[in-house]
Amino acid sequence: xxxxxxxxxxxxxxxxxxxxxxxxxxxxxxxxxxxxxxxxxxxxxxxxxxxxxxxxxxxxxxxxxxxxxxxxxxxxxxxxxxxxxxxxxxxxxxxxxxxxxxxxxxxxxxxxxxxxxxxxxxxxxxxxxxxxxxxxxxxxxxxxxxxxxxxxxxxxxxxxxxxxxxxxxxxxxxxxxxxxxxxxxxxxxxxxxxxxxxxxxxxxxxxxxxxxxxxxxxxxxxxxxxxxxxxxxxxxxxxxxxxxxxxxxxxxxxxxxxxxxxxxxxxxxxxxxxxxxxxxxxxxxxxxxxxxxxxxxxxxxxxxxxxxxxx
Amino acid sequence: xxxxxxxxxxxxxxxxxxxxxxxxxxxxxxxxxxxxxxxxxxxxxxxxxxxxxxxxxxxxxxxxxxxxxxxxxxxxxxxxxxxxxxxxxxxxxxxxxxxxxx
Numbered sequence: 001x002x003x004x005x006x007x008x009x010x011x012x013x014x015x016x017x018x019x020x021x022x023x024x025x026x027x028x029x030x031x032x033x034x035x036x037x038x039x040x041x042x043x044x045x046x047x048x049x050x051x052x053x054x055x056x057x058x059x060x061x062x063x064x065x066x067x068x069x070x071x072x073x074x075x076x077x078x079x080x081x082x083x084x085x086x087x088x089x090x091x092x093x094x095x096x097x098x099x100x101x102x103x104x105x106x107x108x109x110x111x112x113x114x115x116x117x118x119x120x121x122x123x124x125x126x127x128x129x130x131x132x133x134x135x136x137x138x139x140x141x142x143x144x145x146x147x148x149x150x151x152x153x154x155x156x157x158x159x160x161x162x163x164x165x166x167x168x169x170x171x172x173x174x175x176x177x178x179x180x181x182x183x184x185x186x187x188x189x190x191x192x193x194x195x196x197x198x199x200x201x202x203x204x205x206x207x208x209x210x211x212x213x214x215x216x217x218x219x220x221x222x223x224x225x226x227x228x229x230x231x232x233x234x235x236x237x238x239x240x241x242x243x244x245x246x247x248x249x250x251x252x253x254x255x256x257x258x259x260x261x262x263x264x265x266x267x268x269x270x271x272x273x274x275x276x277x278x279x280x281x282x283x284x285x286x287x288x289x290x291x292x293x294x295x296x297x298x299x300x301x302x303x304x305x306x307x308x309x310x311x
Numbered sequence: 312x313x314x315x316x317x318x319x320x321x322x323x324x325x326x327x328x329x330x331x332x333x334x335x336x337x338x339x340x341x342x343x344x345x346x347x348x349x350x351x352x353x354x355x356x357x358x359x360x361x362x363x364x365x366x367x368x369x370x371x372x373x374x375x376x377x378x379x380x381x382x383x384x385x386x387x388x389x390x391x392x393x394x395x396x397x398x399x400x401x402x403x404x405x406x407x408x409x410x411x412x413x
Contacts, residue, residue, distance in 0.1 A: 007365045008365060008372070009367070013377065077377060093360075093374055096375060097376075100375070
């Protein structure tokens with residue numbers, strides 16, 4: 001293993017540690033389903049890095065509940081899609097990871113597994129088996145299918161927003177179209193056209209973030225156009241861009257946030273709250289009671305917070 | 312009573328992880344900071360290859376999902392998940408002997 005590459009243990013321990021510190025008390029999910037465990041028609045797969053933005057899977061479940069659908073949130077490092085191993089070119093391990101995750105889904109006998117992460121989406125598509133007993137799609141697809149039901153429950157959200165999107169392949173183009181369709185359905189919301197809102201690759205990843213100059217251009221434009229917020233399709237984009245509020249005064253919202261506002265679903269944004277504190281020391285101070293409650297080593301958490309929140 | 316099986320000369324097992332086959336079982340013999348351990352070669356979670364574990368002291372982490380097992384605590388999983396089966400091991404007359412546990 002290269003000395004510049006963090007170990008899987010380091011990465012997953014950061015996900016587990018920071019994930020627990022940021023998780024609201026009412027955030028519940030399972031890491032694996034035992035044989036003869038609970039069954040669920042719908043599963044939201046909780047990707048590893050989505051642990052840092054727990055409000056995203058929480059809102060996904062609450063929005064589904066507004067449609068009248070119940071679901072199980074399943075995931076975390078224990079059900080990782082293998083993208084990390086793919087990135088580090090451990091191809092045999094990657095395949096084993098994806099297969100293990102999909103085998104785990106089968107125990108709940110779902111008819112649909114919903115991704116919120118584009119990497120997981122790609123992985124489960126690549127490693128799907130013949131006669132797979134469940135359908136798999138990005139959650140935006142299900143929201144669009146039930147948009148008429150959602151629209152009946154929406155109230156006005158008076159914000160001017162710029163949609164940020166990724167279009168590198170057909171799946172991401174579909175997500176972008178779905179997000180636009182959902183945003184256009186929200187009364188009062190004004191979508192502003194912008195020239196610099198396209199992100200690189202599948203999403204704004206920690207390992208391949210949007211170039212700093214491009215990011216600045218996107219936020220400069222948003223500020224100049226008088227946008228209240230940039231709306232992003234993925235939790236990874238949200239994590240990458242949140243900090244720009246500090247310099248540009250333009251908020252960053254996951255599109256679930258806007259749906260939640262429209263549907264009167266209250267929510268908090270622990271990641272953004274921490275990132276807005278501006279530095280690791282302030283975050284540690286804010287998290288100290290929970291660090292102590294969980295019995296974590298503060299020095300270890302300090303390193304993890306730097307890696308997860310200030311990357 | 313433990314049934315001991317010779318798995319090789321002690322010098323064969325240098326610092327690190329060494330996969331071996333004992334009958335139909337895959338086992339890892341590990342020498343960590345000079346101390347010998349033997350444990351199942353497949354992680355109890357998703358059958359990850361424990362001979363490719365990441366090692367920190369006497370803690371081995373599965374390279375798939377990073378379940379972490381403390382060999383000094385009998386293979387205890389440190390997040391509270393299922394434990395790794397750790398086997399008995401000893402050196403007699405320069406030979407490493409492993410006593411399998413079920």
